[in-house]
Amino acid sequence: MRAKTFAKGVHPWDFKELSKQRPTEVVKPGKRVVIPLHQHTGAPAEPLVKKGDRLLVGQKIGEAKGFISAPVHSSVSGTVLSVAPFLSPVGRKVLCVEIENDDGYEVNPSIRPCHEGIEEYTPQEVRESVREAGIVGLGGAAFPTAVKLSPPKDQTIDAVVLNGAECEPYLTTDHRLMLERADEILKAAEAVRMTVGAKEIHVGIEENKGDVIDLWSRKVKGIPHVHVEAVKTKYPQGGEKMLIKALLNREVPCGGLPFNVGVIVQNVGTLNAVYDSLTTGMPLIKRGLTISGDGVAKPSNLEVSIGTLFSDLIEGCGGYKGDVNRVLMGGPMMGISQSTDQVPVIKATSGILVMAGAAPGGKEYPCIGCNSCTNHCPMGLVPTTIVSLVRAGKAMESKDWGLTDCMECGTCAFVCPAHIPLVQWVRYGKAEYLKEKKRLESQG
Ligand code: SF4
Ligand code: SF4
Known part of the structure; x- marks a missing residue:
């Protein structure tokens, strides 16, 4: 049977042999966990707890605000140290609940399923x-x-x-x-x-x-x-x-x-x-993720509590190895570079990549018009034109070329021989487009 696929795209080396044979290990968080109240698409959750409160596993600590939002729950039992902004792995500070983990993992007694069997749920109950x-x-x-x-x-x-x-x-x-x-x-x-x-x-x-x-x-x-x-x-x-x-x-x-x-x-x-x-009945307080790359001693698949610090997980995997140049949340194509390992696992953390050796990419050169970005873009866009318009301050015009349809997959940047940071420009362009759109709307 022939495998199905889509048009265009790329074939990067997958490096999955580093960890694919390693069964998922359950790991406990450290003494301190930091749980962001905004770790989903949509409106941030509003805090329900304050400094000094005692928490149980599964207890709701943030209430969803609006239809596109999600509540947030404690992954440990312990005491709230603070409700304050901390750096999130998405690259900005967000309001977080910082908890001193008492290592007892006492579960909130109200946690129980609606039904004995998953088959008994109605659509509305699901x-x-x-x-x-x-x-x-x-x-x-x-x-x-x-x-x-x-x-x-x-x-x-x-x-x-x-x-x-x-x-x-x-x-x-x-x-x-x-x-x-x-x-x-x-x-x-x-x-x-x-x-x-x-x-x-x-x-x-x-x-x-x-x-x-x-x-x-x-x-x-x-x-x-x-x-x-x-x-x-x-x-x-x-x-x-x-x-x-x-x-x-x-x-x-x-x-x-x-x-x-x-x-x-x-x-x-x-x-x-x-x-x-x-x-x-237990809410989402843990997730699976991969820690991999040539900069970590023991690449692994882990089940971890939301709020566990990257540093604790990397240490648990044998620590750093070699001359580490980058830590990413996610994979190498769409991952987000981290400036520190003192950031917590959030619901969106599918992996932590630790890279050693020389940094990838290289000096940026002018576009040579090779069309490689266009030939590989899975959305059928012309990235070089979109980016030229954004660079020229014409983000609104670049919308006509598909700026907002870009899924930021990184394929164009991966194939660009001139090392132009095309995706960063697209992200910048989207922010400029939204700013301008808001300004025009406010003028009626
Ligand atoms: S990042 Fe956007 S423009 Fe670049 S290949 Fe992916 S979808 Fe196309
Ligand atoms: S791949 Fe890079 S060099 Fe080639 S056309 Fe696109 S932006 Fe220009």
């Missing part, structure tokens, strides 16, 4: 439980899952797509989850399918995870509405629009969302969190 549990997309975007499960009433959803591509180099946490928690993920997928009224489930797994494709093909044998399909090992195959195109041959329109073509996409890690929450 949405409410997922919202209350603070579950967001764990693939990296951290979009509130309950919102995804509430598509517009006039929109029919016929397919749920399980994103098991994990196309970012180095990251293997989803690979391990799919091997270790296949039954749980499939049960949660079924609950999601029932919630949105879809007929089918399509599971997209990159070809480089042959063991997962074999296991899942066996698991779904005899279930006619679940289809396990190999997709090409190609970046960014795990982008929602790319996966929908590959599996269902549907194109999400510019500015549109998957529900516009009758689909919702769920990352396998998110479904694992949905299963845990519906079966135990």
Whole structure:
């Protein structure tokens, strides 16, 4: 069977052999955890606790504000040291709850599931439980899952797509989850399918995870509405629009969302969190992640508590190795560079990459007009034109060239022989565009 895929993209070396054979280890956080109240797409949560309060595991410490938001919960028992701004791995200071972990892990007694079995939940109960549990997309975007499960009433959803591509180099946490928690993920997928009224489930797994494709093909044998399909090992195959195109041959329109073509996409890690929450009542207080790269002694897959400091995890993996030049949150294509390891794991932390040796990239040169960026852009954009307009202070004009359709996948920068930081320019352009749009709107 030929693996499905999308047009364009790139084939970076994946370096997954560093960690893919390492089973997920559960690790405890250190004496101090720092839990940001804004770690999802949408409005930040509002603090519910203050300095000196005693906390239990699973206790709500931040209330969601608005429809696109998510509550935040304590991952440890202990005492609130402060509610104050701290540096988040997204690169800015956000309001956080700093907790002294008492190492007792005493669980909030109100934590219990609504039902004995996951099959007993109604669609409304699934949405409410997922919202209350603070579950967001764990693939990296951290979009509130309950919102995804509430598509517009006039929109029919016929397919749920399980994103098991994990196309970012180095990251293997989803690979391990799919091997270790296949039954749980499939049960949660079924609950999601029932919630949105879809007929089918399509599971997209990159070809480089042959063991997962074999296991899942066996698991779904005899279930006619679940289809396990190999997709090409190609970046960014795990982008929602790319996966929908590959599996269902549907194109999400510019500015549109998957529900516009009758689909919702769920990352396998998110479904694992949905299963845990519906079966135990415990909100999202932990996640799987990969620590990898040539700058860490023991690359690993870990299950960690939200709020654990990067420094504690790197130390637990044997510490730094060699001449470390970069620590990233996420993979090398879309990851965010860190200025310090004193930042906490958040719901969006799919990995921590520690790189040693010479820094990548190099001196920036003028564009040579090679069109390589355009030839590889999976969104069909012309990155060099967008960036030229942004550089010339014409962010509004660059919108006509697809500025806001850019998914910031980093493919263009990866192939650019002139080392032009195209994605940084796109991000800057988006901020300038929003500023200008706001200004024009305020003028009526
Ligand atoms: S970062 Fe944006 S412009 Fe560059 S390849 Fe990805 S989608 Fe295209
Ligand atoms: S890949 Fe780089 S050098 Fe080539 S056209 Fe694009 S921006 Fe210019």
